[in-house]
Amino acid sequence: MTGARDDHGPFVAAVKPLVDAMGGEFVPPDEAGTDDVVLSWQGEDVVAVRLPQLADSLDHILLALERKRGVPLSELDRKAKQEVVRILEARGAFAVRHGVETVAGALGVSRFTVYNYLNRST
Numbered sequence: 001m002t003g004a005r006d007d008h009g010p011f012v013a014a015v016k017p018l019v020d021a022m023g024g025e026f027v028p029p030d031e032a033g034t035d036d037v038v039l040s041w042q043g044e045d046v047v048a049v050r051l052p053q054l055a056d057s058l059d060h061i062l063l064a065l066e067r068k069r070g071v072p073l074s075e076l077d078r079k080a081k082q083e084v085v086r087i088l089e090a091r092g093a094f095a096v097r098h099g100v101e102t103v104a105g106a107l108g109v110s111r112f113t114v115y116n117y118l119n120r121s122t
Contacts, residue, residue, distance in 0.1 A: 008046045015039065015049075023052040023060035058096050061088065062106045074108030081107050085117040094118070 012026065019026065029038050032048035039047050052060060065084055066073050073084060084107065093099050104114045 008041060008044075011039075011041045012047055015047075019049050021064070023057050024049045026050075058088075058093050058099060058102055061091060061093065062103070066106075072108075073106045076107070081109065082117045082120065085114060089118060 016026075027036060027048045027050050029045035029048045032038050033050070036048040036050045038045050039049060051057075062073065065087065069076065069080070073081070076084065085103065088094070088099075088103055093103060096102070100111050100114050104111045107114070
């Protein structure tokens with residue numbers, strides 16, 4: 001990450017997996033916008049994190065789930081797809097505009113099927 005001082009490398013390295021998992025990106029603290037999160041260490045601003053938009057986060061989560069399973073989500077069996085829907089529901093995926101449609105497309109099922117999976121998990 002450019003803009004972070006070298007002596008803060010271990011701090012930046014420690015938070016990088018979390019930032020990557022969220023789909024965020026590092027920016028220099030002096031370039032942080034109002035929606036960015038500035039991380040400080042020992043009283044000094046070290047780095048800022050630019051968080052993705054919610055829709056981008058959903059795409060990032062879907063890709064991470066696909067990588068974790070090693071196959072396209074559309075190739076999973078019904079039980080595995082239901083598990084994916086439960087995970088996504090817990091992460092707030094269906095609060096995102098067009099979340100159901102996005103998930104249905106990734107799973108290769110209809111919106112109706114996603115709603116059925118959601119109803120079964122409650």
